[in-house]
Amino acid sequence: MGGRDATMVLLDENGIRCDGRKIDEPRKIMIRAGGLKNADGSAYIEFGDNKILVGVFGPRDVHPKHMSNTDTGILRVRYHMEPFSVDERKRPAPSRREIEISKVIKEALEPAVMLEKFPRTAVDVFIEVLQADGGTRCAALSAASVALADAGIPMRDMVAAIASGKVADTIILDVNNEEDQAGQADMPVGYMPNLKKITLLQLDGVLTSEEYKKCVTVGVEGCKLVYEIQKQALNDKYFGKKGD
Amino acid sequence: MASKTVLDELKRTQILELLEQGKRIDGRALDEPREIAIEINAIPKANGSAKVRLGDTEVLCGVKIQPDKPFPDVGDKGIFMCTAELLPLSHPTVETGPPQAPVIELARVVDRGIRESHMVDVSQLVIEKDKSVVGVFADIVVIDYDGNLFDACSYAATAALLTSKTPKWTMVDDKVTLVDGEESPLPTTTIPVSVTMGKIGNHIVVDPNGDEWDSMDARVTITTDSDGNICALQKGGSDGFTLDEMVQCGETSIRVGKQIREKLKAAQEGVQ
């Protein structure tokens, strides 16, 4: 259970990061499509030490009725962390951080989900962070995309996400918890790989104009790696055993 | 546990017909619980954790152990708290927002079952009397619903507590300080096991599944400890039990509880 030392060197003279990774190396990622019995669609992701479960319901009736839209369906996202998911136990009630992340993820998915096909309905995305270790919103968004596809919700594209950042004046890919806390910048990126659109972008930290350009580019390239794993997850569940 | 969707009359009739013949819809005997799958250490970063599958019901408990202030008039005892949350992804009828009475009841019944058995010895959890104690928090979340959350949540919390590791703290210059590298198993005194029985018509079934839960008229959850004593009990639902039925349930809970205790012990031993 011993954690990594937060005062550790974030980038050593060989270009190796505090957890042994190279600067453009993401953590180990595993995504499983499906798994929940009652949800219409679901997905589970392990992104480094992050463990996140997503369940999707919909399209379904909207209650209260005044929240529904006659022209288009609505998307609702709830990002929620379990009390045991973080180092210091978190109280169950939603925090301001969770509320903001819920909104940001919703807006990252909306360009992909074809809500206009289901007027007067809602699609609900429930994200549960079981264990957190930096980059939960990107992992959550990536899993949510798979869960929506698993539910059969029509989508224009998948949305893949990963955070790029800066430590020791160097642009890195996939910021872990220590790098987020002690590093110089953290930039979560969400990207639709076929339509080539960025749908989530935030920044925490200071970047020069050149660094900013590089950071976004590195993030977008990283999203493409995550997309391959999303494809694999859906492949394994739906196409795997049939062969081609 | 989730609010009833439209009563499936056909389902209830079918279940009753089978019960009249001494059978259940999934082939189990009336006093037979479902297969219990226990996965220890599902959340490695927590102090202890366990994921339990009971049929298609799936729950996860994470235990966090950290220093805390003692309760005002109980300075010589640590803190033990058990919570439960029904996650909206577990069933289409679960709403977000503050917990409703059924979930609060679930949490409190599970908490009582463990607390009343004295499984966690809170007198061992004092760092400095009246100033600083150890808080043990068992937080349970329901991931998938298929009936009988009472037992699933109880087994998850018990398994998580049985395999939890607690760090050690001391006071240094009046500040609570972690003593590095001094982790030890959380001291526990007994293994509480809850057994929930549902009443459908005149029949009592152990560990009702989702369909049976919807068709139930009443239920009772009875928790026993390793000595075979009954330490907690909760009756719920809108019908009643006869005295004989209640006594019978007590005996069943001791017998079935003993079998299930072996599974919890095995899970604990698997980790040691």
Add this chain to the structure above:
Amino acid sequence: MVDKRKYVIPGDVITTGPFRPEQNVMLVGEKIIATAVGISEIYDDSVKVIPLTGKYIPKIDDLVIAKVNSHTSLSWELDINSCYVGFLPAQDVFGRDFSAHADELATKLKTGDLVAARIANFDRTRDPLVTISDRDLGKIDSGILIAISPSKVPRLIGKKGSMIQMIEQATNAAVTIGQNGWVVVSCDTPEGLLKAKIAIEMVNEKAHVANLTDQVKEMLDKKSES
């Protein structure tokens, strides 16, 4: 004439060219893009994707199993396992001479009842209109309800009904399959009922497995214990 079949996920480019986009695809510039997880099929002048998951979207003439949610004095509201609820007007059951004062809806169908019904009319602006006035339709008096994914219904029926007939013959159960994924099974013996239930759930879990038919047959042939 189906040209090529490909496994696709949302965002995949199926082909380019002057094709008409049909179900579960969209046209972006010259590209035909999949919008669902499924199998793409390219015809002479159109492209579609057969989805492998997703809710039931009503189609006119579909046979569905429905559950009565509620009723007013003029109609019933039916749960058809879709994001839309079914609307069954009283006239469909009582006839043209229906009178809200004289005829009580609950005498024919009450909340919680299961019915075999047909989708009479549907467009996305309104809830689907449902009918039970044919001979093979109406209230279901016995049996259990099993829910499978609507996308697995064709697999459960099988080629020319081969899969469902195999299950019915082996268990002596009577099975009614709704296009909406709801299936009613009734059987004289509890063993037959349980076996049929297991077979149906097997098809739902393993629809993509190549030798599913053999696996189901093997399970059905096994003598039940006790």
